[in-house]
Amino acid sequence: MGKVAVVTDSCASIPEALIQDLNIHTVAYYIHRGEEVLRDLVTIQREEFLSWLPAAKTLPTTASPGPGDYLTLYQKISEQEGSDQIVSIHMTSKGSGAYQAAMAAASIARETLPDLRIEVVDTLNTSLCQGWIAIEAARAALGNATFAEVLAGIRRLIPITRMIQTGDTLRYLYLGGRIGQAQHLVGSLLSIKPIVGMKDGVIVSLGVSRSLNRAYQIMADLIEPVVGRMGRIKIAYVHAGAPLEIQKLRAVIEGRFACVESLVAELSPALAVHTGPGTVGLCYYPVLEKPAG
Numbered sequence: 001m002g003k004v005a006v007v008t009d010s011c012a013s014i015p016e017a018l019i020q021d022l023n024i025h026t027v028a029y030y031i032h033r034g035e036e037v038l039r040d041l042v043t044i045q046r047e048e049f050l051s052w053l054p055a056a057k058t059l060p061t062t063a064s065p066g067p068g069d070y071l072t073l074y075q076k077i078s079e080q081e082g083s084d085q086i087v088s089i090h091m092t093s094k095g096s097g098a099y100q101a102a103m104a105a106a107s108i109a110r111e112t113l114p115d116l117r118i119e120v121v122d123t124l125n126t127s128l129c130q131g132w133i134a135i136e137a138a139r140a141a142l143g144n145a146t147f148a149e150v151l152a153g154i155r156r157l158i159p160i161t162r163m164i165q166t167g168d169t170l171r172y173l174y175l176g177g178r179i180g181q182a183q184h185l186v187g188s189l190l191s192i193k194p195i196v197g198m199k200d201g202v203i204v205s206l207g208v209s210r211s212l213n214r215a216y217q218i219m220a221d222l223i224e225p226v227v228g229r230m231g232r233i234k235i236a237y238v239h240a241g242a243p244l245e246i247q248k249l250r251a252v253i254e255g256r257f258a259c260v261e262s263l264v265a266e267l268s269p270a271l272a273v274h275t276g277p278g279t280v281g282l283c284y285y286p287v288l289e290k291p292a293g
Contacts, residue, residue: 004141005077007088010040012131022138029270030063040270049269050241064098070105085147086118091126092201124201128236128283129161165281166215216252227286235284236263240272245280
């Protein structure tokens with residue numbers, strides 16, 4: 001049997017270098033901009049999209065890949081790459097149809113390729129939380145972990161991987177229908193910096209701030225009860241056109257926690273539709289293992 005193949009989608013926002021190094025397979029989301037149908041990170045890139053978005057009179061809509069998109073990739077992995085084991089890792093099924101589409105594709109693939117093992121995973125999260133799960137699964141696969149071992153690692157990470165995000169406005173989440181349980185913050189869109197996270201697969205409010213600098217302190221305050229002061233974490237700093245703000249957030253976080261691995265990533269256009277430009281956030285999980293020696 002070939003090594004376990006790892007599939008995810010563009011909303012995981014994994015840096016391209018890691019996608020290449022870890023042989024992660026991705027499927028692009030769709031963005032509908034008027035009459036245009038764009039493919040996330042294929043026919044539209046981050047800088048171009050974020051330059052256009054603030055002036056948009058009508059917010060674009062997004063759509064998950066369809067069963068055919070996933071089926072084509074599953075078949076390619078099996079027939080061209082010789083792998084008969086696939087884990088397919090997706091954003092929360094409560095915010096996207098990707099998980100359901102992948103499930104349908106996996107069912108068809110199993111009929112036509114009976115030796116193919118596919119496990120479709122609902123991370124109940126998004127962005128680099130979904131991305132961390134795919135990254136660690138791919139690392140395990142490259143280390144010759146078995147199918148069962150890769151799945152066990154994924155299941156361990158799902159409940160402990162957390163997203164915290166802030167920005168200038170909730171306007172884009174609200175207009176895109178992704179506001180979740182943070183609906184009550186909408187009335188204060190212009191006067192506060194909302195801080196949101198994800199719980200059980202939906203967006204929830206974690207607090208508010210009058211400034212981004214204070215928001216970054218609150219974000220660190222939210223991490224500390226989980227991992228402890230100078231607790232060990234793996235963290236991805238994520239943003240939408242806000243690299244300077246990410247450096248401010250990073251300085252706060254790395255002054256309070258031991259970041260054993262850190263990434264900086266820009267959200268894909270399909271996520272930026274809903275977060276808007278200026279979004280700053282992080283995706284992390286606690287590292288419980290003690291260092292060797």
